[in-house]
Amino acid sequence: MRAIRFRRTLIATSSVLCASLALGACGDSGEKKADSAKSDKNAAGTVTVPTSKGDLEVPLKPVRVAALDNTSFATLKALGVKPVAVPKGLLPDADYQDWQNDSSIKDAGMHFEPKFEAINAAKPDLIIGGYRFADHHDKLSKIAKTIDLAPSDDSEGGYVNSLKTQTESLGKIFGAEDKAKQIVAALDKAQQDATGAxxxxxxxxxxxxxxxxxxxxxxxxxxxxxxxxxxxxxxxxxxxxxxxxxxxxxxxxxxxxxxxxxxxxxxxxxxxxxxxxxxxxxxxxxxxxxxxxxxxxxxxxxxxxxxxxxxxxxxxxxxxxxxxxxxxxxxxxx
Structure with missing residues (x-):
């Protein structure tokens, strides 16, 4: 049983490089690629979800996601999301060996010692923070859009009800609202059974x-x-x-x-x-x-x-x- 032990590269512009090489066409190519990449990134649009900081607009169907809130891991898996960074020390032994052993998924460190350089190197479009990583929200926000969807005892309806809101928000972000509804329905059913018993x-x-x-x-x-x-x-x-x-x-x-x-x-x-x-x-x-x-x-x-x-x-x-x-x-x- 394991014990818990809880910077952007400078980009030289293509136009300067191409001018020095007298390759005018290179600038056009670079601009087209940049425009294409920007278009691809914005193609999905955005979506607004409730967070601990209020309603926030976030990328819809983000491709590169840093998942730091351990309460979201199982739902992200269920929604088919493969993160680019996770705190590997917070991964359970069961069912997460694929994330643990995947070298393309960077280790974000632990909440008491985050690896900000690794998170930055993962180039996330979105960071799912909060819960154990809540104290690092401001620093994480300097890397990429950071949201806190974590369940809370102080949320309306309490912790369990906020689990449903978290799940629904993740479903909305990743375009998997039907799957999220199924997950919420399973919780409702189990809770009703327990209440009745x-x-x-x-x-x-x-x-x-x-x-x-x-x-x-x-x-x-x-x-x-x-x-x-x-x-x-x-x-x-x-x-x-x-x-x-x-x-x-x-x-x-x-x-x-x-x-x-x-x-x-x-x-x-x-x-x-x-x-x-x-x-x-x-x-x-x-x-x-x-x-x-x-x-x-x-x-x-x-x-x-x-x-x-x-x-x-x-x-x-x-x-x-x-x-x-x-x-x-x-x-x-x-």
């Missing part, structure tokens, strides 16, 4: 990392927010949605709250440990909590482990799958 049960949302299970309400409370579930611990008092925080939560506290269900995000399964040591799986951590032996979720085996790469995905497909897990598990439990 939950009936006010108490749930603890945990994040497994660094050998402990801590309160994950600030990160995955997004999942239960639209469902008929009651979180035994809220995100109140937590400074951020980071899973690096250590609240000092004791297993005994959870035992006393006695939740009916436990839903776990395994951070280390996705990105490894901070010190590079072998990660302890979420299941092993949960099973090893003696303080939880008498809890309802332990006695009735009512534990849901989100996909191992959930921490690296967090997009509409990830939430569709997670809602599916909830619906299946709760229906089975009766």
């Amino acid at each position: 939950t009936k006010g049960e108490k749930v603890f949302l945990g994040v497994a990392a660094a050998g402990k299970v801590d309160n994950g309400a600030s990160r995955i409370g997004r999942l239960t927010e639209p469902l008929n579930l009651k979180n035994v611990l809220s995100a109140e008092g937590e400074d951020s949605t980071s899973v690096h925080d250590d609240s000092g939560l004791a297993p005994e506290t959870i035992a006393k709250l006695n939740p009916d269900w436990l839903i776990v995000l395994d951070r280390d399964a996705a990105v490894g440990t901070e010190d590079g040591a072998k990660a302890v799986s979420a299941k092993k951590l949960v099973d090893g909590m003696e303080a939880w032996d008498k809890t309802t979720f332990r006695k009735q085996d009512q534990v849901i482990y989100l996909a191992n790469d959930f921490y690296l995905t967090e997009g509409i497909q990830a939430y569709t799958d997670a809602f599916g897990q909830v619906a299946t598990a709760f229906k089975a439990a009766g």
Whole structure:
């Protein structure tokens, strides 16, 4: 399991070159090529989409796309988009080996140390930023048109609803609105199923990392927010949605709250440990909590482990799958 370790060339004008060589026809050829390239680039036109910076006009069907927001990766793949640059350290192990191993796709670095030169060298027509790369918006905008379509807890309707808006916007940009509608419909169906299967049960949302299970309400409370579930611990008092925080939560506290269900995000399964040591799986951590032996979720085996790469995905497909897990598990439990 890997551990996460999170400039334009000067163009000499053809007219000057051709004049020096006394080749008048060369200038005409260069101008025609430039006009042709410009025409091709503008042929598709533009489209306006809602972003975190307001409604913005962006290229329609851009060919060279730098994809930095990991929540958009699966949707871009589904829409048939091959990026020219991605943060390869944020790619999940499964289903992204083609991007990982393709030397034509430049590594954009990590959000805490972006490779701006590599992104610039990729010559993107559009940069899909935001989320982990949100703090670098201004610098990225100097390279190419940069948009932030990332889902947000502060969006109208919350994080899950903003996943739908993100997907619809990507479908609009790449001329694949029908496909985007299918993806949104799948999320709606899974969410409805999960909502119908939950009936006010108490749930603890945990994040497994660094050998402990801590309160994950600030990160995955997004999942239960639209469902008929009651979180035994809220995100109140937590400074951020980071899973690096250590609240000092004791297993005994959870035992006393006695939740009916436990839903776990395994951070280390996705990105490894901070010190590079072998990660302890979420299941092993949960099973090893003696303080939880008498809890309802332990006695009735009512534990849901989100996909191992959930921490690296967090997009509409990830939430569709997670809602599916909830619906299946709760229906089975009766």
